[in-house]
Amino acid sequence: MLKPADSLVPLSPAIANRWSPRSFDRVAEISDTDLTAILEAGRWSPSTNNQQPWRFIVAKRGDAHFENLTKNFMGFNATWAPHASALVLVAAVTTNEDGSARPFALYDAGLASAFMTVEANNRGIAVHPIAGFNRDVVKAEYSLPDNFTQTAILVLGKQAPASALIDPALIEREKAPRVRKPLTELVVAGLPVSEDLQISA
Numbered sequence: 001m002l003k004p005a006d007s008l009v010p011l012s013p014a015i016a017n018r019w020s021p022r023s024f025d026r027v028a029e030i031s032d033t034d035l036t037a038i039l040e041a042g043r044w045s046p047s048t049n050n051q052q053p054w055r056f057i058v059a060k061r062g063d064a065h066f067e068n069l070t071k072n073f074m075g076f077n078a079t080w081a082p083h084a085s086a087l088v089l090v091a092a093v094t095t096n097e098d099g100s101a102r103p104f105a106l107y108d109a110g111l112a113s114a115f116m117t118v119e120a121n122n123r124g125i126a127v128h129p130i131a132g133f134n135r136d137v138v139k140a141e142y143s144l145p146d147n148f149t150q151t152a153i154l155v156l157g158k159q160a161p162a163s164a165l166i167d168p169a170l171i172e173r174e175k176a177p178r179v180r181k182p183l184t185e186l187v188v189a190g191l192p193v194s195e196d197l198q199i200s201a
């Protein structure tokens, strides 16, 4: 199912057609090449002073990491997200070696997540980020240090029809239109379009 962005001007397809589905093909597998490409897209993201604070836990359906992560999904994430082909938990190292803070580490980790999302979508792999998982258990399971902040898990897989979700409430959510605040609300100053959102010549 396509839910292209209703943008004022056309966007590149990988951006326009990206959305976060919950219906994933339960048997589709992701190739190591695709998964590596997605991780490489994260690795080659920009970061503050090239600190590259992102760290990843990578899981493929059927392996122990997948089991470790999926058992910690919270709320309704536990019903649909385990059908993914792969998961990438994105963490950020939030301090330098001398203990001083890295105020932009989370920004950098978000950028890496965005790059991975675009690369995945470009390869026909859908991505749904989730923040609803139990970080304390993951932290203990992987002995993550205190300066690792877990951001989101990227749920990756082949999109399936909405009907495969079975739960009517989830199907309705899957089919719901994508909505965004208007640019007039987001751009505090310097909006390049006129009041009525017509593109100026």
Ligand SMILES: Cc1cc2nc3c(=O)[nH]c(=O)nc-3n(C[C@H](O)[C@H](O)[C@H](O)COP(=O)(O)O)c2cc1C
Pocket (backbone or CB within 6 Å): 018, 019, 020, 021, 077, 128, 129, 130, 131, 132, 133, 151, 152, 178
């Ligand atoms: C950091 C982050 C955490 C999110 N956590 C969840 C989540 O736990 N469960 C869920 O179903 N969706 C989650 N989402 C997905 C958002 O709800 C979704 O991106 C948003 O509604 C916009 O929809 P779109 O991505 O389809 O354009 C999360 C998104 C982000 C960026």
